[in-house]
Amino acid sequence: MSSARPFTFDDWVDYFRKWQQDIDLDPSITAGYQFDARYGDLHSDGIEFGDYKGERRWETILEVPDQRIRDALLHLITYQGDTEFGSVEQQRHLAATAPGEHDLQALIRIMREEMRHGWQMCHLLISHFGSSGRVEARKLLERRSFKNQRLLGSFNVPVDNWLDFFTYTQFVDRDGKFQLGMLSHSAFAPLARSMGPMLKEESFHLGTGNSGLKRIVKAGRVPIPVIQKYFNKWIPTAYDLFGTDGSTSAHWSYVWGLKGRFNEDQNPEPADRDRLNEYARELYVQEVEALVEALNRDRPEGTPELRLPDVAFNRRIGEHAGRPYSVTGELLDEASHARHLAANLPGDADRDAVASLSKEPGWILPR
Numbered sequence: 001m002s003s004a005r006p007f008t009f010d011d012w013v014d015y016f017r018k019w020q021q022d023i024d025l026d027p028s029i030t031a032g033y034q035f036d037a038r039y040g041d042l043h044s045d046g047i048e049f050g051d052y053k054g055e056r057r058w059e060t061i062l063e064v065p066d067q068r069i070r071d072a073l074l075h076l077i078t079y080q081g082d083t084e085f086g087s088v089e090q091q092r093h094l095a096a097t098a099p100g101e102h103d104l105q106a107l108i109r110i111m112r113e114e115m116r117h118g119w120q121m122c123h124l125l126i127s128h129f130g131s132s133g134r135v136e137a138r139k140l141l142e143r144r145s146f147k148n149q150r151l152l153g154s155f156n157v158p159v160d161n162w163l164d165f166f167t168y169t170q171f172v173d174r175d176g177k178f179q180l181g182m183l184s185h186s187a188f189a190p191l192a193r194s195m196g197p198m199l200k201e202e203s204f205h206l207g208t209g210n211s212g213l214k215r216i217v218k219a220g221r222v223p224i225p226v227i228q229k230y231f232n233k234w235i236p237t238a239y240d241l242f243g244t245d246g247s248t249s250a251h252w253s254y255v256w257g258l259k260g261r262f263n264e265d266q267n268p269e270p271a272d273r274d275r276l277n278e279y280a281r282e283l284y285v286q287e288v289e290a291l292v293e294a295l296n297r298d299r300p301e302g303t304p305e306l307r308l309p310d311v312a313f314n315r316r317i318g319e320h321a322g323r324p325y326s327v328t329g330e331l332l333d334e335a336s337h338a339r340h341l342a343a344n345l346p347g348d349a350d351r352d353a354v355a356s357l358s359k360e361p362g363w364i365l366p367r
Contacts, residue, residue: 037119039196080183120198124191153237170206183195224304
């Protein structure tokens with residue numbers, strides 16, 4: 001028999017520190033910050049939805065009544081943790097080009113909180129899921145966004161500049177708000193309790209993105225068509241993050257009480273269990289449509305309106321995945337589609353233009 005000491009959360013913390021070094025994270029980003037696991041309140045004591053509705057929430061993995069449910073729960077927590085560490089890797093080099101001290105401090109806070117959210121998920125994995133959880137917690141620190149290894153495509157896409165960053169935090173982090181909100185209703189009490197503190201922190205990330213875009217649009221230095229290209233880059237990936245259409249995984253996560261609707265505690269209508277991802281995506285679209293309309297009110301007179309790309313454009317997941325749709329939802333032939341992508345997504349010239357503008361005063365309004 002092996003006498004090796006079992007892997008503990010303290011051992012994982014050593015992996016965490018090593019990961020920070022391996023991704024070349026500036027030590028000043030974490031200096032003085034206390035990483036910890038934080039748990040908040042539940043929406044209610046009982047399970048809110050699904051086939052176990054009304055029963056007491058599960059406090060330990062041994063209380064979860066079926067191995068399939070345990071496996072699905074492990075999957076949900078692993079994927080959430082992977083997004084958090086992936087986003088840090090995407091943003092790790094932005095500090096050197098921060099527009100000012102306010103934005104630098106906002107970036108540092110966001111990166112710290114994303115790391116804490118990953119820490120939170122690993123605390124759940126190691127505390128509740130035995131050897132399987134310990135393995136997944138280590139893997140979360142072994143994959144790399146910049147090597148295209150993160151589990152969801154959005155978290156392998158480079159964040160090259162601060163226009164990228166503000167667009168990302170406006171739209172991709174907003175998907176994160178929806179995912180955390182849905183998990184806050186989970187029948188697994190430790191996961192549900194994790195969501196309240198994470199959602200409070202996530203709200204700052206969304207505010208940073210929205211404020212940053214407003215300041216860029218109002219400044220009027222970055223051409224609206226260039227900003228639109230960054231919208232076209234990130235919004236389709238945010239649509240993808242809601243998952244496949246007609247998802248059986250979402251269906252069973254609802255049946256088992258693991259992941260509810262975003263507005264589960266406010267929606268008296270029975271859930272359409274075969275359209276759960278589509279329903280969440282529709283709520284998201286409604287929210288971001290209003291945000292884009294508000295940005296358009298701030299744009300300089302005579303400039304084109306910003307818009308959401310059609311939900312079918314440049315998708316990698318779902319019924320539209322890989323199909324040659326335009327930003328306005330027209331189906332193109334393959335050759336036309338290739339030209340359309342080149343014209344409507346950021347290219348080298350756009351990145352160079354943003355880099356050049358970012359060195360000039362006034363490209364973004366100060367806070």
